[in-house]
Amino acid sequence: MLSADPHRAAPLYAEAVTTPLRAVLDEPRPSAPPVRVWRDWALVTVVAVCVVLESVARPDMPFPAFSVVLTVGLALLLPWRRTHPLAVVAAVFGVLAVVDVALIAAGAPALDIASMLWFMVLPYSLYRWGSGREALVGTAVILVPAALSLYVGWGGLTEAVGGIAVLIAACALGLAVRSRHGAQERRLDTVKAEERVRLARELHDTVAHHVSGIVIQAQAGRAVATTSPERATEVLAVIEEAASRTLTELRSMVGVLRAADDACLSPQAGVADLPQLAGRSSGGPEVDVGLSGQLDGLTPAVDAALYRLAQESVTNARRHARHATRVTVRVVGEAERVRLTVVDDGVPGPAAGHAEGFGLVGMRERATLLGGTFRAGPGPDGGWLVEAVLPQDGGTR
Incomplete structure (x- = not known):
């Protein structure tokens, strides 16, 4: 049963609230975003063409020239939405907030630009590429002009709910894609770590076996060097052969690592090669x-x-x-x-x-x-x- 003592329960409640918040704030940015120059500028071009066509097709659009200039100018920031998501969100939605405030002060009709729906890609980019702090700050920045737009150009509850749903969907999609790519990167890191362990094991097994044999041969050669020079010469020949085998296996491993074909990722020695271990090494x-x-x-x-x-x-x-x-x-x-x-x-x-x-x-x-x-x-x-x-x-x- 939970304690009724408020002095004991308060720290537990505070920790329950602050721990998830701290985890969100400490979330770093994902790895470096891809460079997609032609796609970004294609998006800018599409936005520009759409707003121009909209201004021509809609005689009732308020401030058509200003709407075209404003939309195209803001669209020019879209190519930087991955590398600087918070800055782009702040610039675009900050300008929209200033415009809405100016329209409210002047008693002018609200901007009604359907082409601006393209800017819903920015909340997606914020949650896909931004850090936890950037996502929280950017969400607040987005909500201010969104609220002002609803106030200036209220089109009914249905339109308001639809706009909020689009905003939430964009943020949720960015978060989902981020989570999926993060899971893929973690799996890749796990595979890389396992591969490093496997390669370390292979290297140890290969080098330790041959080098240990070389050490034993060298000790035996030193023991007989003064009493039997001929025997010492034979030991040196054995050492040379063992060193050559070691070098050959190391080159084989390096060749496997450099090979473009992943069909063979480990040395091919197997049970059939075990008889090579038989025999007596000197000493x-x-x-x-x-x-x-x-x-x-x-x-x-x-x-x-x-x-x-x-x-x-x-x-x-x-x-x-x-x-x-x-x-x-x-x-x-x-x-x-x-x-x-x-x-x-x-x-x-x-x-x-x-x-x-x-x-x-x-x-x-x-x-x-x-x-x-x-x-x-x-x-x-x-x-x-x-x-x-x-x-x-x-x-x-």
């Missing part, structure tokens, strides 16, 4: 890769994800598993899902060691986005175990 554990089961129906996203998950897991094992001699990679395809397990026989480092950087975070995100599961931790028989289970269709069904 590192041996990697054994095994593939079995139904692996032909994988979607491209799942195929690439399995490779990246396995690659990152092998990289982590080489970097963090102490005294590891073997890393086992297994991919098993089942009826509706595929299971990846990567386990080493070393002594697991601290959890923080395996979670260093964005490796495990990116792996978990990659699996989750495809509707799968991911876990990493000490294995039941020792070592470090990584397991990911993904739907074969990438969660699209």
Whole structure:
């Protein structure tokens, strides 16, 4: 039940009123409006032609020459209605207010220019392109000459209601278009953010794997440099090859980003490329890769994800598993899902060691986005175990 204490209720009522108002006042302008020069000047031309034809077709129009000059002069401001909506509204409706006041003072008949209905595009532009403060101030500016026009040239309740309805419709249309475009921009920003995360994940997976191997090779080369120069030379050759592969993959990623065709947005390494991880790197554990089961129906996203998950897991094992001699990679395809397990026989480092950087975070995100599961931790028989289970269709069904 609401409190009956007015001293306690007053702040709540004040907040309920001021919060929406503050939100409206703080609403910024939309992004930069488009430049449509020919459309704007076409609108100005149409207004000018209409008012001239109206002055010729209507002998009863009061002050025909003045009406034509006034309407055409104000129409020249229409091209700036997007970039300066409040200024244009203030100028147009301010001039109309001054004219109405002058007519009232002189006892002259009111201006009756049907062509001025074109200026209802200004309330639309105000709510479409103006900030919250501009919309509120502009609405007040519009209402003053509107009220004066009704006073000077009262044509009955029907005409007054019709004019107000047109004004409200113009404002509502501008607000609706603004909201729709704002929602589209927010969706686009979300897509861009997701794409940045995806690219960061791809870059991390690609570079971390090869650079970690280069570091291990360099450490091994330094260890044997004094005792076995020939072996050190072989290690340098391996480092050169790994660096070349890294450069090739980076160039491939850059090429994908620059490509005009969006059909391929990610590197194409997949399950079929996992055997390339097998073998022993100098100073590192041996990697054994095994593939079995139904692996032909994988979607491209799942195929690439399995490779990246396995690659990152092998990289982590080489970097963090102490005294590891073997890393086992297994991919098993089942009826509706595929299971990846990567386990080493070393002594697991601290959890923080395996979670260093964005490796495990990116792996978990990659699996989750495809509707799968991911876990990493000490294995039941020792070592470090990584397991990911993904739907074969990438969660699209």
